[in-house]
Amino acid sequence: MVTVDEIRKAQRADGPATVMAIGTATPPQCYAQNTYPDYYFRITNSEHKTELKQKFKSMCANSTIKKRYMHLTEEILKENPNMCEHLAPSLDARQDMVIVEVPKLGKEAAIKAIKEWGQPKSKITHLIFCTISGVDMPGADYQLTTLLGLRPSVKRIMMYQHGCFAGATVLRLAKDLAENNKGARVLVVCSEITAITFRGPSETHFGSLIGEVLFGDGAAALIVGSDLVPGVEKPIFELVSVAQTILPGSEGSIEGHLGEAGLVLHLLKNVAELISHNIEDSLVEAFKPLGISDWNSIFWIAHPGGPTILDQVELKLGLKPVKLWAARHVLSEYGNMSSAGVLFILDEMRKKALENGLKTTGDGLDWGVLFGFGPGLTVETQPLISPLILIVLSETFLTKITATSSDFNIIEAIVANIQHAFTHDKLTSRQLVDFYLDRVKTFNPLLQSLLEANPDARDQADEDDKQREVPFRGGRSVGQVHDFPMLLKDNIATNDKLNTTARSYALLGSKVPRDAGMVKRLRTAGVVIFGKASLTEW
Missing domain, CATH: 3.40.47.10 (Thiolase/Chalcone synthase)
Incomplete structure (x- = not known):
C-alpha cells in the first residue's frame, strides 16, 4: 500500500x-x-x-x-x-x-x-x-x-x-x-x-x-x-x-x-x-x-x-x-x-x-x-x-544514421549497440566516422579540444567496410572495437599523417619512427584513429 x-x-x-x-x-x-x-x-x-x-x-x-x-x-x-x-x-x-x-x-x-x-x-x-x-x-x-x-x-x-x-x-x-x-x-x-x-x-x-x-x-x-x-x-x-x-x-x-x-x-x-x-x-x-x-x-x-x-x-x-x-x-x-x-x-x-x-x-x-x-x-x-x-544542436547530427533506422540512436549507443548495428546492416564504418567528424567540425570551434583530424580516417573506414562481411559469406571475424573511431592524446606517437607534439610547437611537423605500442594494438584491433586531442591541463 x-x-x-x-x-x-x-x-x-x-x-x-x-x-x-x-x-x-x-x-x-x-x-x-x-x-x-x-x-x-x-x-x-x-x-x-x-x-x-x-x-x-x-x-x-x-x-x-x-x-x-x-x-x-x-x-x-x-x-x-x-x-x-x-x-x-x-x-x-x-x-x-x-x-x-x-x-x-x-x-x-x-x-x-x-x-x-x-x-x-x-x-x-x-x-x-x-x-x-x-x-x-x-x-x-x-x-x-x-x-x-x-x-x-x-x-x-x-x-x-x-x-x-x-x-x-x-x-x-x-x-x-x-x-x-x-x-x-x-x-x-x-x-x-x-x-x-x-x-x-x-x-x-x-x-x-x-x-x-x-x-x-x-x-x-x-x-x-x-x-x-x-x-x-x-x-x-x-x-x-x-x-x-x-x-x-x-x-x-x-x-x-x-x-x-x-x-x-x-x-x-x-x-x-x-x-x-x-x-x-x-x-x-x-x-x-x-x-x-x-x-x-x-x-x-x-x-x-x-x-x-x-x-x-x-x-x-x-x-x-x-x-x-x-x-x-x-x-x-x-x-x-x-x-x-x-x-x-x-x-x-x-x-x-x-x-x-x-x-x-x-x-x-x-x-x-x-x-x-x-x-x-x-x-x-x-x-x-x-x-x-x-x-541544442545534438539532434541535428543524427543525420543518415537515424534516418535509415528508427530503432538505432547513435547519440545514446554503446559498443554493443554499434556492433549490433554493424552486423545487421544498419550502420557502416564510413557512416560512423562521418558522424564523428561532422560533430567535431561543428563543436570544436567552441570546445577547442581536437587539435587535428586524421585525413586518412575516411579512407580507412571505407577499407574496413570492404572487409566486414558476415561469416557465412566468407568474411573474416572481427573484434569488438573493429571499425570504431578513436581519439588519441597528442603525446601518443602515431606513425601516420598526424602530428605528435605533446603540445610543443617545436615538434610540429616532426616524424616519429613508429607507432606507440598502444597504437599498434589498436590498429591491429581495427580501430580507426581519427584525430589527436589536446592534453589535460597540468
Missing part, C-alpha cells in the same frame, strides 16, 4: 520545465508603417481630420516599427463599416472573425512547433491557449484541439483577455504543469489579431490611437516539458522561477473594456515611467536568490510594448544598447503582438545565437530574464537559463 505522499512524489517530474520547440505565424497581409497613416485615415473615412492625421503620422514615424501583419484587409473593412467608426456597435462582426481566425492562426504556429519538437502530436498532454479576443464557448482551445486533431483527453486551459503580460503567464502555467505532471508535454499557444480592437481615430481617445500605431497580429506556439528524451527532444530555454506583481500607483494606467464597440483600450501617458521606475524591484525579487545583480550580465526577453518603454527601462537600469536588441527587432518587424510578442523574441534570440555561433541560446549568456507587462498594471518576471548550443 502506498501513501499519498508517495503518489504525489511519483506524479512529479525530476527535471526543470524546458522550452523544447517554438513556432510562429502571421497573417499574409503586411502593412508598411510609413504608408499606414494614409491607408488608415482613408479606410476609416477620416481624411478630413488633417491635424490628427499629422499627429498619427508623427507617432508612426517615432514608433520604430517598419511593418506589421494584420488579418484585416481593405475588403473586410469595407464589408464591416461600423468597425471603421470610433465607437460604433460592431462586436458581433468582430466576434464572428476572431472565433474563426484566432484558432486558425494559432494552428499555423502550433504545427511549426510540433514539427520542430519531433514527437507525434499524440504525446501532447496539456494545451494552454491565450488570446486577448472576446470570450466564446467552447473556446479557442477547443477549436484548436479539433483543428490539430489532438487527443480528446488533452487537458486544456483557456485564457481570454489577459493582455500583453500573458506571454509570461502562459510560461508560468506551463512550468507548473510540466514539473508537477511526470511525462507532461504542454502545447502553449498565444494567438492575437487586432480585429477585436481596430477602430477609427478620435481626437479625445489617446489609448485607441496608440493602439492603432503599435498593434499587429501574430501567433506563437511552444512545446514545454521536463525530463527530455535524449537525442530526440532538445532544450532551448529552461524556466527557472516566476514572480508577478501589480505596480503601486498604477490603477487605470492600462485597461481594456469589451463592449458593443469591441475591445476598447485605455492607456495613460505615464505607463513607461511607471514600468521603468519599478522594474528593478521586480528584478531584485527574482534574481537576488540567484546571486545576480548585474543586469548587463543577463540576456533580455522584454515585451516590446513600445520604443518609449524600452528606452526608459534601458536608461533606468543602465543597460548597454545591445541588451534589448531582440525586443527592438521584433517590435520593428511585427509591432506589438500582445501576448505573442515575448515568444517571438525567444524565437529570434535562439535563431541568432545559432547563426552567430554563440555558446548558448541566450546571446551566449547562461542567465536571462523574460518580463511582460499589461493591464493592472501587472508585471511578470521570469529568470531563464539558456543551454549550451552544443546540447
Whole structure:
C-alpha cells in the first residue's frame, strides 16, 4: 500500500520545465508603417481630420516599427463599416472573425512547433491557449484541439483577455504543469489579431490611437516539458522561477473594456515611467536568490510594448544598447503582438545565437530574464537559463544514421549497440566516422579540444567496410572495437599523417619512427584513429 505522499512524489517530474520547440505565424497581409497613416485615415473615412492625421503620422514615424501583419484587409473593412467608426456597435462582426481566425492562426504556429519538437502530436498532454479576443464557448482551445486533431483527453486551459503580460503567464502555467505532471508535454499557444480592437481615430481617445500605431497580429506556439528524451527532444530555454506583481500607483494606467464597440483600450501617458521606475524591484525579487545583480550580465526577453518603454527601462537600469536588441527587432518587424510578442523574441534570440555561433541560446549568456507587462498594471518576471548550443544542436547530427533506422540512436549507443548495428546492416564504418567528424567540425570551434583530424580516417573506414562481411559469406571475424573511431592524446606517437607534439610547437611537423605500442594494438584491433586531442591541463 502506498501513501499519498508517495503518489504525489511519483506524479512529479525530476527535471526543470524546458522550452523544447517554438513556432510562429502571421497573417499574409503586411502593412508598411510609413504608408499606414494614409491607408488608415482613408479606410476609416477620416481624411478630413488633417491635424490628427499629422499627429498619427508623427507617432508612426517615432514608433520604430517598419511593418506589421494584420488579418484585416481593405475588403473586410469595407464589408464591416461600423468597425471603421470610433465607437460604433460592431462586436458581433468582430466576434464572428476572431472565433474563426484566432484558432486558425494559432494552428499555423502550433504545427511549426510540433514539427520542430519531433514527437507525434499524440504525446501532447496539456494545451494552454491565450488570446486577448472576446470570450466564446467552447473556446479557442477547443477549436484548436479539433483543428490539430489532438487527443480528446488533452487537458486544456483557456485564457481570454489577459493582455500583453500573458506571454509570461502562459510560461508560468506551463512550468507548473510540466514539473508537477511526470511525462507532461504542454502545447502553449498565444494567438492575437487586432480585429477585436481596430477602430477609427478620435481626437479625445489617446489609448485607441496608440493602439492603432503599435498593434499587429501574430501567433506563437511552444512545446514545454521536463525530463527530455535524449537525442530526440532538445532544450532551448529552461524556466527557472516566476514572480508577478501589480505596480503601486498604477490603477487605470492600462485597461481594456469589451463592449458593443469591441475591445476598447485605455492607456495613460505615464505607463513607461511607471514600468521603468519599478522594474528593478521586480528584478531584485527574482534574481537576488540567484546571486545576480548585474543586469548587463543577463540576456533580455522584454515585451516590446513600445520604443518609449524600452528606452526608459534601458536608461533606468543602465543597460548597454545591445541588451534589448531582440525586443527592438521584433517590435520593428511585427509591432506589438500582445501576448505573442515575448515568444517571438525567444524565437529570434535562439535563431541568432545559432547563426552567430554563440555558446548558448541566450546571446551566449547562461542567465536571462523574460518580463511582460499589461493591464493592472501587472508585471511578470521570469529568470531563464539558456543551454549550451552544443546540447541544442545534438539532434541535428543524427543525420543518415537515424534516418535509415528508427530503432538505432547513435547519440545514446554503446559498443554493443554499434556492433549490433554493424552486423545487421544498419550502420557502416564510413557512416560512423562521418558522424564523428561532422560533430567535431561543428563543436570544436567552441570546445577547442581536437587539435587535428586524421585525413586518412575516411579512407580507412571505407577499407574496413570492404572487409566486414558476415561469416557465412566468407568474411573474416572481427573484434569488438573493429571499425570504431578513436581519439588519441597528442603525446601518443602515431606513425601516420598526424602530428605528435605533446603540445610543443617545436615538434610540429616532426616524424616519429613508429607507432606507440598502444597504437599498434589498436590498429591491429581495427580501430580507426581519427584525430589527436589536446592534453589535460597540468
